[in-house]
Structures are given as structure tokens and as C-alpha cells.
Amino acid sequence: MLPTAPASPAPPPTLGQPVLDAVGIEKAYRRGVWPARRSLTVLRGVDLSLAPGEVVGLVGENGSGKSTLMKILVGALRADAGTVSYHGRLGYCPQEPVVYERLTCDEHFELFGRAYAMTEQAERRSRRAIYESLGFERYAAVRADQLSGGTLSKLNLGLALLADPEVLMLDEPYAGFDFDTYLRFWELVAERRRTGRSVLIISHFVTDEERFDRIVQLRDGKAVPR
Known part of the structure; x- marks a missing residue:
């Protein structure tokens, strides 16, 4: 899978402006076959933004729409409604290496x-x-x-990091890591924070909460502070 990020970075955000801003994101999937086909709404107007140098955790139950939202944020999936804007490059690490x-x-x-x-x-x-x-x-x-x-x-994480993106989007990035690599990962995240890079991390559950600046939960199709 080729990167979905732009070929060259956009101008940096002005002071106080988020590097990524998603407003009113909606997404529903159609399930089953006609005439019993039905619509399953996953996202119901999600708002989410990242400030420069911010590390944000995105949590929620299985099926809450975490991976769907991230795919929409990086442009790999079209939303039914809402807008996404960002500055600079996006680095995307999907849950399953492609x-x-x-x-x-x-x-x-x-x-x-x-x-x-x-x-x-x-x-x-x-x-x-x-x-x-x-x-x-x-x-x-x-x-x-x-x-x-x-x-x-x-390798999956490394490909997302390659172009030193302003916004790094990680979907369960440390699955399969041993403890040493897990610690290396968090050192890498801390370094990106120090250089003003932003990181959004999806996890089913969050340990080491002190490593995050903010944790957002997807619940009933909405993004709510935890």
C-alpha cells in the first residue's frame, strides 16, 4: 500500500491552529442483502483535533469505529459527512501491516x-x-x-515514520512488540512531541496514561473526553 500522505508538506499552522481538525464526521455501513439490508451507523458527528506537539490516545470498545475514523482522517475511506483538514504530512500505520x-x-x-x-x-x-x-x-x-x-x-511503523510526518496516525502500533521495543516506541513518541510533531494512537485499552497529553473515547458514535 502506498502512502496516503501528500507528496510535499503544506505550510505550517499559525499559532494556536490545530495540525489536524476533523468536524462532524459521520459514517454508516450497509449490512445484509436486500430486502433485509440495513444501515449500521458507526460515527455520528465526530469532532477531533490535534494541536502541534500533542500526543492523543483514541480508545473505545471493539466496533466503536476507531479504525474507521482513522481511515477517514488519512483519506483511505470516504466519510458520509464532515470535513478533515490538516497541515503538513500524515504518516499512517494501519493495524494490519500492508x-x-x-x-x-x-x-x-x-x-x-x-x-x-x-x-x-x-x-x-x-x-x-x-x-x-x-x-x-x-x-x-x-x-x-x-x-x-x-x-x-x-517495518509497518517505520514506513509511517519515514518522511518525518507532522501528524503520525497509529492504529494499535505496538501489537507484537517485545518490552524493549515497546519502550523504544515511547521514546520515539516523546521525541516527536519535543520537536512539535503530533501523534494519534488507537488502543483498545490505555496503560501508561501519563504518556498521553489527552485521551479521547469513542462512545455511541461520538468522541468524548475521557
Whole structure:
């Protein structure tokens, strides 16, 4: 799956302006077959914004619409109503890694770097930093279909990080991580906060609540502060 982020960053937000702003997001799915077909409403006017340098957790029960909302935010799914605006690049880490089985980790980074319109030097520099921060450089020449689940999760996260996006969108990013990688992940998130980058993290449940600036819950199709 190629990145859904724009090829070049938009102008930075003005002081006090959110880097991502979603207003009135609605989404319903049709279930079943005619004549028993019915509409299942998942999102009922969700409002959500991220400030520069903010780390926000998005929680909710299974089926509450967390992944649906994130797909709408990154442009992978069309909303029935509402608007989404953002500044800069979006980095998206889906819950299930979507990779090319026959490509190595290095080849994935090269491909995504071209899709992001990165220079070869910038892509290689970012790739080296990601390998070091997540600890999987020894798998650089290994094909995706030969990676363990944990290393595949590292590649999935690394591809989202490659272009140093202003807004990083993560759907259950640490599934399959060992404890050391889990700690590395939070160090990486803290560094992004320090540099004014924003992070939205989906989780079924939130531990380490002190690591978040704010936690938002999806309940009855609405986003409410927790």
C-alpha cells in the first residue's frame, strides 16, 4: 500500500491552529442483502483535533469505529459527512501491516521514499535512523514474508515514520512488540512531541496514561473526553 500522505508538506499552522481538525464526521455501513439490508451507523458527528506537539490516545470498545475514523482522517475511506483538514504530512500505520511479500525491508523504504518524493539521501538517512531506533537493521535485506510478526510491526511503523510526518496516525502500533521495543516506541513518541510533531494512537485499552497529553473515547458514535 502506498502512502496516503501528500507528496510535499503544506505550510505550517499559525499559532494556536490545530495540525489536524476533523468536524462532524459521520459514517454508516450497509449490512445484509436486500430486502433485509440495513444501515449500521458507526460515527455520528465526530469532532477531533490535534494541536502541534500533542500526543492523543483514541480508545473505545471493539466496533466503536476507531479504525474507521482513522481511515477517514488519512483519506483511505470516504466519510458520509464532515470535513478533515490538516497541515503538513500524515504518516499512517494501519493495524494490519500492508506490505509487499517479495520486497525486503530496504526495498520497502526505497519504494515509500519515492512515493513521498524524498531525495535518495534523505530516505537513506531516515531509514538508518529508524533501523537504529527500533532495532531491526539486521533484517534490512530480509523479505517481508520471512519476517516475524514483531519485526513486521517494526517495518509497518517505520514506513509511517519515514518522511518525518507532522501528524503520525497509529492504529494499535505496538501489537507484537517485545518490552524493549515497546519502550523504544515511547521514546520515539516523546521525541516527536519535543520537536512539535503530533501523534494519534488507537488502543483498545490505555496503560501508561501519563504518556498521553489527552485521551479521547469513542462512545455511541461520538468522541468524548475521557
